[in-house]
Amino acid sequence: MPAGGGLCLGRVRATWAPKGSTRAHWAAVRPLELKYDAVVVGGGHNGLVAAAYLQKSGVNTVVLERRHVIGGAAVTEEIVPGFKFSRASYLLSLLRPQIYKDLELKKHGLKIYFRDPYSFTPMLGEGIGGTLPRSLLMGGGMAETQRQIAQFSQRDAKVYPDYEKFMNCLVSAIDPLLDTSPVDIGAMKRGSLIQRLRSIRTLQPLLQAGLKLGTQLPQYYEILTAPVSKILDHWFESEPLKSTLATDALIGAMLSPHTPGSGYVLLHHVMGELEGKKGAWGYVEGGMSGVSHAIARAAASHGAEIFTEKPVTRVLVDNNRKVQGVLLQDGTEVKSKLVLSNASPHTTFMKLTPEDQLPEDFIKRISQFNIKSPVTKINVAVDRLPNFLAIPNTTDNKPLPHHQCSCHLNCENMQLLHKAFEDANEGRPSDRPMIELCIPSSLDPTLAPPGCHVLSIFVQYTPYILVNDRKWDEQEKNNYADTVFDWIEKYAPGFKASVIGRDILTPPDLERIFGLPEGNIFHGSMSLDQLYFARPVPGYSNYRSPVNGLYLCGSGAHPGENRSSQQSNLQHCLSDLKN
Numbered sequence: 001m002p003a004g005g006g007l008c009l010g011r012v013r014a015t016w017a018p019k020g021s022t023r024a025h026w027a028a029v030r031p032l033e034l035k036y037d038a039v040v041v042g043g044g045h046n047g048l049v050a051a052a053y054l055q056k057s058g059v060n061t062v063v064l065e066r067r068h069v070i071g072g073a074a075v076t077e078e079i080v081p082g083f084k085f086s087r088a089s090y091l092l093s094l095l096r097p098q099i100y101k102d103l104e105l106k107k108h109g110l111k112i113y114f115r116d117p118y119s120f121t122p123m124l125g126e127g128i129g130g131t132l133p134r135s136l137l138m139g140g141g142m143a144e145t146q147r148q149i150a151q152f153s154q155r156d157a158k159v160y161p162d163y164e165k166f167m168n169c170l171v172s173a174i175d176p177l178l179d180t181s182p183v184d185i186g187a188m189k190r191g192s193l194i195q196r197l198r199s200i201r202t203l204q205p206l207l208q209a210g211l212k213l214g215t216q217l218p219q220y221y222e223i224l225t226a227p228v229s230k231i232l233d234h235w236f237e238s239e240p241l242k243s244t245l246a247t248d249a250l251i252g253a254m255l256s257p258h259t260p261g262s263g264y265v266l267l268h269h270v271m272g273e274l275e276g277k278k279g280a281w282g283y284v285e286g287g288m289s290g291v292s293h294a295i296a297r298a299a300a301s302h303g304a305e306i307f308t309e310k311p312v313t314r315v316l317v318d319n320n321r322k323v324q325g326v327l328l329q330d331g332t333e334v335k336s337k338l339v340l341s342n343a344s345p346h347t348t349f350m351k352l353t354p355e356d357q358l359p360e361d362f363i364k365r366i367s368q369f370n371i372k373s374p375v376t377k378i379n380v381a382v383d384r385l386p387n388f389l390a391i392p393n394t395t396d397n398k399p400l401p402h403h404q405c406s407c408h409l410n411c412e413n414m415q416l417l418h419k420a421f422e423d424a425n426e427g428r429p430s431d432r433p434m435i436e437l438c439i440p441s442s443l444d445p446t447l448a449p450p451g452c453h454v455l456s457i458f459v460q461y462t463p464y465i466l467v468n469d470r471k472w473d474e475q476e477k478n479n480y481a482d483t484v485f486d487w488i489e490k491y492a493p494g495f496k497a498s499v500i501g502r503d504i505l506t507p508p509d510l511e512r513i514f515g516l517p518e519g520n521i522f523h524g525s526m527s528l529d530q531l532y533f534a535r536p537v538p539g540y541s542n543y544r545s546p547v548n549g550l551y552l553c554g555s556g557a558h559p560g561e562n563r564s565s566q567q568s569n570l571q572h573c574l575s576d577l578k579n
Helices: 045-056 097-102 142-150 154-179 193-225 229-237 239-250 262-269 287-302 347-352 360-367 416-423 473-492 507-514 566-579
Strands: 038-041 061-064 076-078 085-086 113-116 121-123 135-138 282-284 306-307 312-317 325-326 333-335 337-340 376-380 405-410 434-438 452-462 499-505 548-550
Touching: 038 045, 038 312, 038 325, 045 061, 045 097, 045 287, 045 337, 085 434, 085 452, 121 239, 135 142, 135 239, 142 154, 154 193, 154 229, 154 262, 193 229, 193 262, 229 239, 229 262, 239 262, 239 405, 239 416, 239 434, 262 282, 312 347, 325 337, 337 347, 347 360, 347 548, 376 473, 405 473, 416 434, 416 452, 434 473, 452 473, 473 499
Parallel strands: 038 061, 038 337, 061 306, 121 405, 337 548
Antiparallel strands: 076 085, 113 282, 121 135, 312 325, 325 333, 376 452, 376 499, 405 434, 434 452
16 A cells, blocks of 8 residues: 555645745735625635626625635645645536636636547456457547447447437537526516516526427437436447446436436536537646636736635624625624625535524425535556556657546446445445546646656545444545555556555545535536526525525536536626615
């Protein structure tokens, strides 16, 4: 087992403030004031986006972050000296294109390394008699992807372009819904006639999506409601292709490929876009803090103030159920007319907001908001590239095309994925876990010393609570990481000997460090009963809450994931500010 199985390799250092620096260029230049128009609780990327739009619209805004770094889950931290890790989130794609453009993120320093090819699935148990095991390498153009698929099925290779066309049609219809507020059912039943008529207009994007799908609506309805296994079985016959595609539906979700509704999550992950390139995913130069810092610079350029190490312990509410500001851990009260919470719905309403100011039914629904998560993240420093049996390294140890991909291990067939889910569903970490391994330093040389690399390993399935009420102590964490490393070793012999240090983040760690409830990267399940006008709960899907002036602006609000739909949120905020 490598030394430093948990966090024993020295103090974690934020890369935005290395030794010798004084202050970050987005940091506030003056002390915290005691009154603002708007307070954003949490400096995650969604909160920073909200602050940038508010300040850009003339609303005096402050961001208060609990940790010593901004970015929430989109951070870069130096865990092992000389190695910079995207400690939680590790790929960029789902940030809305309009935000990218409006905030001029490229101008503010955001640089992306595009991945092509993008997916690599090596086979285990092949290669007998001196032949190399097969692998599925996707990307490099449709013709090359088809050639790769044909190793496993000529039929699948032939129909794959039709599958892509089918999915892209659904994406183009649904994508506009992500930039608009969900239908406000509540507003249709209250307020003046004009307000009711305005609320009816929120139906327009939904109707347009239906019209665009036309006569194929029943087939697309199946995508939204069926298990991903059923959808992929309809299109393909080869298990490696189906399992590789299924990982997009399962990543970050406590779902089996046979769970109804898992097909929708598959769709959500093919909605990505970067700099106009549909479906593109990339690594951010310098790690994921590059995203957060670019957004923070945009916000600061308009006058927003951003403070770290300012934990909020309470949202202040008067007897008329109107927000008054926030209370900090040190006792400081910061007054404001608006409070936007980048925290999860659970944290916002079960911990920060006075319970007596929230309706009973609302509290009950929030408490029932499904936050189950199967995720463990392991960050690893290595002294050389993994050498996969399926595609051996060259003698100069330079990165090959497959090293820039998401490497899918233990994904040879759907049954492996289902079995891994069943293990965790019974309270046990998966014996043969689903592993997504990325090597961002294969494209970004700023992350590790020459010849060395950083690995982001996203592992499923791990329960939040272990069977028999066992705790995720250091021994349990290291035992599980050892299991993961043993499996990687089977695909890439010599991997374990290359490890310099590792950082193991189980669901409780992700909750404690990043505020992700039970480690859920979406702040709550992306199941159909928790999407659109039911996110986080029915009647409050338009970012508002029962407290006048208190809004959600994190992943627990529409559209979910690690996206932002801040334009529609901004309209509500400005309306309340005027009132």
